[in-house]
Amino acid sequence: MNTKIKIRHKRVKNKILNTFSRFSLSALVVTSFFYTAPIFINFADKNFNNKEFTNNSKNILNKTLNMGKTFEEDDTWMQSNEIDLLYDILEENNSEINLVRxxxxxxxxxxKEVKYDLEEVRDTKLVKPVDIGLLPNEIKNIGNTKKRKEMFIKIVLPLIVKENNKIxxxxxxxxxxxxKNSNTxxxxxxxxxKYKQYGVRQNDISTLKIRMDEIPVSxxxxxAAKETGWGTSRFALKGNALFGQWTWSGEGLKPKNAEKGEEHKVMKFHSLQLSVRAYLRNLNTHSSYKNLRKAxxxxxxxxxxxxxxxxxxxxxxxxxxxxxxxxxxxxIIKQNNLKDFDEARSLPSSKDLEAAPFKIVNS
Structure with a gap:
């Protein structure tokens, strides 16, 4: 009888130890992830994200694909239809989801709650994934210029970093x-x-490579600061238009000082995020900015x-x-030290954490 009790006790003890071990391991993995995420992001940026620009094979690939015209776009054909260029943005613009202002x-x-501080961003180059969809109406009432600028930068910085990261x-x-030798x-x-998104002729890889690239955060x-008066303009507050982009076919706001006969409007967006995406698409596709892309x-x-x-x-x-x-x-760039943000990267959001390569399973 005593032997049976001892065996049963031993089994229970082993089960408790196994459960505790699994829980401890899961906790250790989660803790390690949050501790090492900033370190890993910096390491990955230095060792992986820039690899395409330091690999010698890339130069050979450039010469092969561009046929000696490394910096030239094909401007004999241009997908100028606004609906085609911005189709993904226009689809989201029709969203029925009401954003909270x-x-x-x-x-x-x-x-304050998420400890989002610009000085820390300047130092660590890591941005909290804060997604503010609309500018606060009271931003125009912030009398302290420094505080108003800080509020504006804190709102738009994560949005710009996020869209650049997608690119x-x-x-x-x-x-x-x-x-690859062949593609799926x-x-x-x-x-x-992507050809459609960047207004590029089918199979024109050379032009696509030139257009599919980032714009410096600064x-x-x-x-955005110049076009909106640091977030105080009517277009920014009523139309989420951070960059004053014109439209002749989409929904927009009519400029108050528009001359008679002028049909253009300033494009409206469902969110600030879409305004940033449209801005990057504009600089990456419009013929007026071809020299910027070449540089x-x-x-x-x-x-x-x-x-x-x-x-x-x-x-x-x-x-x-x-x-x-x-x-x-x-x-504006120099006075506000905006180049400090050019290497900024976004910390993982809650969605990123949900997609992390591990899960905690209750036993």
């Missing part, structure tokens, strides 16, 4: 596809989608970082003021 105090409370992932996938049907369909922030490609091929002060020189056609507009952008 938070007050400045609510947003500040959120930033970075697409660009990496493009180069992986090009490195899924890869071919993906390429067809340049995007500076343009960017030269920097890439020389293994140089994308310098906003260099690329901004090719934005004279973005505004009627021409070279004066460039000077204003460069002044």
């Amino acid at each position: 938070y007050t400045t105090s609510e947003i500040n409370a959120l930033f 970075r992932i697409d660009r990496k996938r493009l180069f992986n596809i090009l490195a 049907d899924i890869e071919k369909k993906w390429l067809e989608k 340049l995007a922030i500076a343009q 960017r490609t030269k920097l890439r091929n020389r293994n140089k970082p994308l310098d906003s002060l260099i690329l901004s020189k090719h934005l004279d056609k973005y505004a009627e003021t021409g070279t004066e507009y460039i000077e204003v952008l460069q002044k």
Whole structure:
């Protein structure tokens, strides 16, 4: 009888120890993930994300694909239809989901809760995945210029980093596809989608490579600040338009100072995120910014970082003021030390964590 009790006791003890071990291992994995995520992101950026620009085989691939015209786009054919270029954005613009417009105090409370601090971002180059869909109406009432700028940057920075990251992932996938001897049907369909998205002729890989690339974060922030008066303009507050993009076919807001006969409007967006995406698509496809893309490609091929002060020189056609507009952008970039954010990367969001390669299972 005592022997049976001892055996049963031993089995129960072993079961408890096994359960505790599994729980401890799961807890250790989760803790390790949160602790090592920032370290891993920095390591991955340094060792993987830039690999396509330091690998010598890439230069050989460029010469083969471009036939000696490394920096040239094919501008004999242009997908100028706004609906085709922005089809994914226009689809989301029709979303029936109502976004919540938070007050400045609510947003500040959120930033404080998640410990979102710009000085920390400048130091660590890591951005909290905060997604604010609409600007707060009270932003125009913030009398302290420094605080108003800080609020604006905190809102738009994660959105710009997120969209640039999508392009970075697409660009990496493009180069992986090009490195293969043959492609799957899924890869071919993906390429067809990207040709359409970037207004590129079918199979024009050279032009697609030039257009499918990032815009420096500092340049995007500076343009958003200039176009919206640091988030206080009517277009930004009523139409989520951060970059003042015109439309002749889409839904938009009519400029108050528009001359008689002018039919254009400033495009409206369902969210600030879509405005950022449309802006990047605009700079990456419109013929007015061909020289910007050419300068960017030269920097890439020389293994140089994308310098906003260099690329901004090719934005004279973005505004009627021409070279004066460039000077204003460069002044905003320098005075606000915006280049500190150019290497910023986003920390994993809750959705990213849900897709993490491990799960905690209760035993």
